[in-house]
Amino acid sequence: VTGLDATPNGTSGQRSASVRRSNLTTILTSLHLDGAASRSDLVARTGLTRGAIGVLVGELVDRGLVVEDPAVPDGNPGRPSPTARPHHADNVVLAMNVLVDSIAVAAVGLGGTMLAVERVERPRARRPLDETVGQLVALTDAVTASLRGSCTVHAVGVAVAGIVRGSDNMLITAPNLGQEPVGALIRDALGRDVPVEVANEGDLGALGESRRGIGREVTDLVYVSGEVGVGGGIISDGRRLTGPHGFAGEVGHVPVNPDGIPCNCGAVGCWETEVGEDALLRRAGRDPALGPAAIESMIVAAQRGDSDACSALDLHGRWIGIGLAGLVNVFTPSLVVLGGLFQRVHPFVAEAVDRELRARTLAPAHEGVTVAPSALGVDASLIGAAELAWEPVLGDPGALPFRRGALR
Numbered sequence: 001v002t003g004l005d006a007t008p009n010g011t012s013g014q015r016s017a018s019v020r021r022s023n024l025t026t027i028l029t030s031l032h033l034d035g036a037a038s039r040s041d042l043v044a045r046t047g048l049t050r051g052a053i054g055v056l057v058g059e060l061v062d063r064g065l066v067v068e069d070p071a072v073p074d075g076n077p078g079r080p081s082p083t084a085r086p087h088h089a090d091n092v093v094l095a096m097n098v099l100v101d102s103i104a105v106a107a108v109g110l111g112g113t114m115l116a117v118e119r120v121e122r123p124r125a126r127r128p129l130d131e132t133v134g135q136l137v138a139l140t141d142a143v144t145a146s147l148r149g150s151c152t153v154h155a156v157g158v159a160v161a162g163i164v165r166g167s168d169n170m171l172i173t174a175p176n177l178g179q180e181p182v183g184a185l186i187r188d189a190l191g192r193d194v195p196v197e198v199a200n201e202g203d204l205g206a207l208g209e210s211r212r213g214i215g216r217e218v219t220d221l222v223y224v225s226g227e228v229g230v231g232g233g234i235i236s237d238g239r240r241l242t243g244p245h246g247f248a249g250e251v252g253h254v255p256v257n258p259d260g261i262p263c264n265c266g267a268v269g270c271w272e273t274e275v276g277e278d279a280l281l282r283r284a285g286r287d288p289a290l291g292p293a294a295i296e297s298m299i300v301a302a303q304r305g306d307s308d309a310c311s312a313l314d315l316h317g318r319w320i321g322i323g324l325a326g327l328v329n330v331f332t333p334s335l336v337v338l339g340g341l342f343q344r345v346h347p348f349v350a351e352a353v354d355r356e357l358r359a360r361t362l363a364p365a366h367e368g369v370t371v372a373p374s375a376l377g378v379d380a381s382l383i384g385a386a387e388l389a390w391e392p393v394l395g396d397p398g399a400l401p402f403r404r405g406a407l408r
């Protein structure tokens with residue numbers, strides 16, 4: 001490819017190749033996250049020259065990643081330019097979500113279009129990993145049956161409720177899975193020669209909300225999601241905070257109550273022992289074993305003004321606020337996103353959460369933060385898993401082969 005005049009004269013071939021790769025990434029990422037764009041739009045979005053954009057978009061078209069719709073005069077002076085958009089029907093990733101209560105698989109097109117999704121609820125129980133992998137394969141077969149023949153599946157992203165080591169996709173602990181090389185198992189079971197990336201569901205919920213949900217306009221957010229345990233993820237300066245081993249963001253195990261109850265992790269008084277589902281049901285005098293159904297009936301009771309349910313929720317909100325105050329002081333996010341159980345109970349706990357935040361956070365941190373329920377709900381980590389899977393494609397679109405039949 002020639003004609004990439006965005007680089008200064010006299011740079012080495014290596015440097016110019018790296019600038020070209022970075023510019024392809026910039027354009028494809030813009031189309032993926034912000035949608036279709038004319039060349040003038042892309043000039044405004046990226047700061048690249050119109051000429052460079054023409055060449056780069058041409059290359060993305062040749063590689064089958066982008067399609068250009070014909071130019072139509074728009075009443076503005078100058079030549080009308082064609083509109084470039086992600087070729088979502090021919091480029092997909094598989095996103096998988098393995099939660100305690102459900103598993104889901106989706107085919108997500110470039111640009112974020114969810115083309116197909118299959119989800120099954122399942123009873124809480126410890127079960128062998130091969131059973132879960134078998135279910136994922138069955139759901140994948142159902143999801144991919146509707147894809148067209150020309151479609152490329154680029155990668156698989158998997159969100160799991162467990163601690164995942166970033167270097168080798170090893171699942172270290174999970175409430176109902178055990179310790180397993182989950183990425184390799186899924187890749188082998190699918191029989192597809194594609195990368196499989198695995199990460200914690202809280203981290204991917206944060207990524208989903210940041211790229212496609214309520215956090216699109218901010219660079220710093222904390223996502224916390226209640227279920228049986230409490231998961232979370234942190235986006236700092238636009239990036240997922242993973243730590244050197246991939247374990248960062250385990251907000252459920254922040255110690256908050258030295259006089260509290262033992263946690264599954266072996267410690268005492270972790271945040272999830274005070275704000276998880278069991279804690280809420282205990283506070284309301286209900287049997288924790290009854291799970292989500294008992295939570296729903298409790299919410300109905302609170303809506304009717306039942307005082308036991310309301311005071312349990314208020315106390316729950318207080319403990320949510322205590323944990324959030326610590327996170328807000330440490331990370332000074334612009335946004336705290338409440339997912340899962342926290343999203344469900346948000347209307348009943350918002351006041352108590354705000355009270356605790358006001359009392360316990362530094363004034364500048366408190367003034368800068370908004371607390372809001374998740375926009376993506378149960379799909380947050382599934383959408384985040386798709387975004388994880390897209391990262392290598394967006395990172396080096398020029399590494400993909402040219403496709404015969406790609407139309408300019």
Ligand SMILES: [Zn+2]
Binds near residue numbers: 264266270
């Ligand atoms: Zn713990």
